Amino acid sequence: MSGAIELIVEGYVSLRDQAALDELRTQRRKLIADLNSCTGIDCTSTIRQIEEDIVVIEAGLARLDGAATRSPTSCSRSARRLNFLLRSTHHNLERAIRQRPL
Numbered sequence: 001m002s003g004a005i006e007l008i009v010e011g012y013v014s015l016r017d018q019a020a021l022d023e024l025r026t027q028r029r030k031l032i033a034d035l036n037s038c039t040g041i042d043c044t045s046t047i048r049q050i051e052e053d054i055v056v057i058e059a060g061l062a063r064l065d066g067a068a069t070r071s072p073t074s075c076s077r078s079a080r081r082l083n084f085l086l087r088s089t090h091h092n093l094e095r096a097i098r099q100r101p102l
Contacts, residue, residue, distance in 0.1 A: 005053045005056050005057070006056055008024070009021065009024075009056050009057055009059070009060035010060070012024070012060060013060045013063050013064060016064060016067070018061065018064050021057055021060050021061050021064070022061070024057050025054055025057045025058065025061070028050050028053050028054050028057065029054065031050055032047055032050050032051065035047050035050075
């Protein structure tokens with residue numbers, strides 16, 4: 001299942017869907033709690049696999065957190081670029097208005 005969970009997590013990371021990853025992790029933790037409460041069945045290998053899934057999910061969440069901490073820089077660059085374009089457009093409009101015959 002680890003390969004499948006890696007693909008699922010990769011999809012959610014590419015969509016930047018932290019809520020879905022949180023829900024997936026919560027679901028896995030609940031499943032572990034339910035399996036731990038079972039009696040008469042050895043669930044250790046299943047629990048181990050689910051714990052490995054949680055590690056993959058948490059790595060995806062960490063990637064999103066890392067992207068969020070880098071985000072202000074890229075947002076800042078985007079804002080500067082947008083500001084430059086707006087100033088240029090405003091300047092060009094003013095020039096066009098002044099040159100327009102009355």
